[in-house]
Amino acid sequence: ENHETMNVLQHVRPGAGFLPKFPIFGRLEVNGSDEDPLFAFLKDNLPFVNPVIGDIRKLYWSPIKANDIRWNFEKFLITADGHPYKRYQHLPCKHGMILIAPLKRLSGMLQRFFGENKLHKYID
Structure with a gap:
């Protein structure tokens, strides 16, 4: 569901293979x-x-x-x-x-x- 954003993080900004160590995106109640x-x-x-x-x-x-x-x-x-x-x-x-x-x-x-x-x- 968030593949496009993950590719941007990994290859563009910040780039250099960056992958967050926490889940990003997804629906939740605040x-x-x-x-x-x-x-x-x-x-x-x-x-x-x-x-x-x-x-x-x-x-x-x-x-x-x-x-x-x-x-x-x-x-x-x-x-x-x-x-x-x-x-x-x-x-x-x-x-x-x-x-x-x-x-x-x-x-x-x-x-x-x-x-x-x-x-x-x-x-x-």
């Missing part, structure tokens, strides 16, 4: 009683700052919690050693530009994780 444990962990550690969740009559999951993910463009930034760092609401941004400053602040950890030669391609 809210409600069947929420994925990873997203439960992220939401517990990075609470949402806006208490307004919207019209709950239009939401399809239950239970509804204040920290629920509101829209599919929310982002979580996680340090290279797996610690939740920051949560971004669904603000419009061009190609993730909103993440550049926090990534630069985390550059020491990222350099250890990615290697100094690869990091500059992504955040400079």
